[in-house]
Amino acid sequence: MEPINNVQYTSEPTSDEFEAEGQFIMRVPEDRAETIHEAIRDGNVHKKLSIALKEDLRQGQVWLDGSMLYTKLVDLPSIVESYKTTDKKNFYKTADISQMLICTEKPEEIECKSSESEEEAANKQPQTYMYPHGITRPLKNVSRRRFRKKMLNNPEMPATDIAKELKWLLITDSQAMDVKYEIINESDSSDHSSV
Template identity: 35%
Template structure:
């Protein structure tokens, strides 16, 4: 694998580099100086072409770019994974505020960090520091600070939630048993009037006399 990077330059500088790399320029004896140097921080530097100097910045790309080359215009061979870009700007242009470039190399990757990547979770800095401190204590063989107290608080909260759920559950409502319908062909004397009872008795006596 090779070590490669993207060189992004202004339009005027791009035309001069194209002429420098062309066959006509290589055949001439005149050589145009081309240099790139960085400061101690490794992020800011100077790009020199001819007698002109341009400020340059080393930026990280939002995504890795694969580089390929071919020998027969048919088969492609991967040569490198590119993750950084050197951006050359005109004199007077403001320097980038961050070390990561917000856009990709193609139009669909515009503002890629915000549009195409998941947002970082919102974590409490105090929680992160406490977890880091507890992890260091565990690795060093010491006990976790306030570990037992937190466990007791968790158990107490669970018991409280169980009590609240049991008291808030509605009581069971009694189910009314449906009344049974009287069987067909049976007489219910409890609902007969006294006159009807007397008439039934007289009819039964008449039937006995006739027999």
């Protein structure tokens, strides 16, 4: 695909590891939503709506009936199930939706923090694209209120913390008025425990 406004967009994934999401929620400004509803009713969505994503597959642009919107693909804090029915009695699950495409008219409303280097940005990518709210009003700040914080993978203390703790212990030991210590042999303690 050719560059648009000096930005390279792609419709194909660049990595073999990428698996496209089958369904996602598209959130557009209220005045543009009616245009999408009419296009769905008329059956000509492919003529009025097109989506182009950047190579990172997270940011892009949406063209809706000739006008452009800026988009960002975010991960929802929980999974939403999508169902389909033919007779309004039997429902069939069609997909698990875990992403939402947020469309805005101004690019600064959805811009990511890009002051870090590429490595730092790659490490922070999951956090940057994690949407803190659910899709309904009662689920505002749901990830902060309902989900507990993730524990560190490495439970060991960093070397700097160990050095600070050791320094504090040595300082408090030198300031003590009286220091007593007792040496206990393991063989003596095992004899007492058997009695």
